[in-house]
Amino acid sequence: QSVLTQPPSVSGAPGQRVTISCTGSSSNIGAGYDVHWYQQLPGSAPTLLIYGNINRPSGVPDRFSGSKSGTSASLAITGLQAEDEADYYCQSYDSSLSVVFGGGTKLTVL
Amino acid sequence: EVQLVQSGAEVKKPGESLKISCKGSGYSFTSYWIGWVRQMPGKGLEWMGIIYPGDSDTRYSPSFQGQVTISADKSISTAYLQWGSLKASDTAMYYCARLQGYCSGGSCRGYFDYWGQGTLLTVSS
Numbered sequence: 017q018s019v020l021t022q023p024p025s026v027s028g029a030p031g032q033r034v035t036i037s038c039t040g041s042s043s044n045i046g047a048g049y050d051v052h053w054y055q056q057l058p059g060s061a062p063t064l065l066i067y068g069n070i071n072r073p074s075g076v077p078d079r080f081s082g083s084k085s086g087t088s089a090s091l092a093i094t095g096l097q098a099e100d101e102a103d104y105y106c107q108s109y110d111s112s113l114s115v116v117f118g119g120g121t122k123l124t125v126l
Numbered sequence: 127e128v129q130l131v132q133s134g135a136e137v138k139k140p141g142e143s144l145k146i147s148c149k150g151s152g153y154s155f156t157s158y159w160i161g162w163v164r165q166m167p168g169k170g171l172e173w174m175g176i177i178y179p180g181d182s183d184t185r186y187s188p189s190f191q192g193q194v195t196i197s198a199d200k201s202i203s204t205a206y207l208q209w210g211s212l213k214a215s216d217t218a219m220y221y222c223a224r225l226q227g228y229c230s231g232g233s234c235r236g237y238f239d240y241w242g243q244g245t246l247l248t249v250s251s
Contacts, residue, residue, distance in 0.1 A: 018170065052237035054171075061221055061241045062163075062171065073239070105171050109235045114187065115161065115173040 020118035027124040036091045036121045038106030046087035049109040056103040101125045128152040130242035145208040148222030155203035156180035159225035166218045212249045
């Protein structure tokens with residue numbers, strides 16, 4: 017059971033918008049700690065997608081955006097493309113456990 | 127270009143020991159924390175621990191404390207993850223990753239901006 021809760025799966029058709037939630041508690045996201053997001057394409061290592069809640073590393077399309085409010089954070093993907101099919105993980109800091117990851121969400125592009 | 131290159135896949139028997147490596151290049155290896163992350167088959171990411179190669183300061187996740195040893199040799203820009211006695215449940219992919227952040231006291235904050243390609247460990251009799 018992960019400290020950060022993500023839906024196991026989400027899906028959307030090409031061109032649509034999907035969101036992935038990451039729900040924490042007062043000891044992590046709710047305490048104001050930053051949330052970061054990673055994309056893991058099938059058979060590959062994770063790559064950084066969003067850092068510091070809302071920032072995109074260079075090279076990440078602006079179709080990907082992050083937000084945070086209260087004890088939760090969200091990753092939004094607009095203009096969904098087949099190449100976005102991957103697993104997505106949120107990560108933050110927890111005052112008891114230090115580095116924590118969400119359980120991951122599998123995105124299926126229909 | 128920042129790169130983290132990990133050692134190759136391993137097949138081991140229960141009870142054997144193992145040390146896998148992660149070699150950094152393209153940046154000052156001694157100036158960034160390097161973390162290790164486990165991914166069991168079909169499962170999510172789990173933070174194992176982290177080391178600062180500059181002085182070998184190390185932190186462990188409570189779940190992995192005493193189960194593995196993390197070390198580094200700054201002279202060859204390489205971090206290591208080591209097991210003394212492998213179990214079948216150690217079968218997993220292991221990633222090293224560079225932390226863009228810091229560790230202070232018992233806490234580590236930041237994000238992992240570069241990742242190794244992963245080392246697949248299979249432990250089976």
